[in-house]
Amino acid sequence: QLQLQESGPGLLKPSETLSLTCTVSGGSISSSNYYWGWIRQPPGRGLEWLGSVYYDGSTFYNPSLKSRVTMSIDTSKNHFSLKLTSVSAADTALYHCARVRRGTITIIRGVRTEQHYFDSWGQGTLVTVSS
């Protein structure tokens, strides 16, 4: 059974860099059928997709965070990582990693888009940003 486990520091100061790793067990991170993503959940609030990374290292990010986010993947260790620079209190959240299933292809107004959904999630790790 696939399991994802987030790890990383739980407390950061403003302006520091958040670094998290998601270790995957029970399945290969090198599968071409999936991306691997990060989603966060501020306390008491909803979910926000941060970005996704493919086994070949290609990435796409939430435009609202694009300038601060970097994701990478290490197939030899079966894990992938998130870095978020210049954190502030607004980045305090429960950070989940997830497997991203590649779904159907949609062609809308001539633009081809692959649908994604998150079919397996880690429990999440709480990151607090406070001075």
Place this chain on the structure above:
Amino acid sequence: QSVLTQPPSVSGAPGQRVTISCTGSSSNIGAGYDVNWYLQLPGTAPKLLIHGNHNRASGVPDRFFGSNSGSSASLAITGLQAEDEGDYYCQSYDNSLSGSVFGGGTKLTVL
């Protein structure tokens, strides 16, 4: 402010039917992109319920039914049970943001 709008809460008695709405726009649900639904039980990770608008994930009972029309989607739950209590989220793709977007979540209370 979430891109997809859900009611903050819904409730129902055991055995009843409830629906949770998810309202989007012409850049996401209205454009024809798939809607997916997740359930987050208290203190646990979200779990996939419905993908591709109406396809139940493995192990999800047929009491859960996803549908969509125009710029909105709905999740219907029939034969409500106590273990259905939790937070439900919808998710889709938005072509103006070029990425996945979620609803703000709906807390289901079983009375």
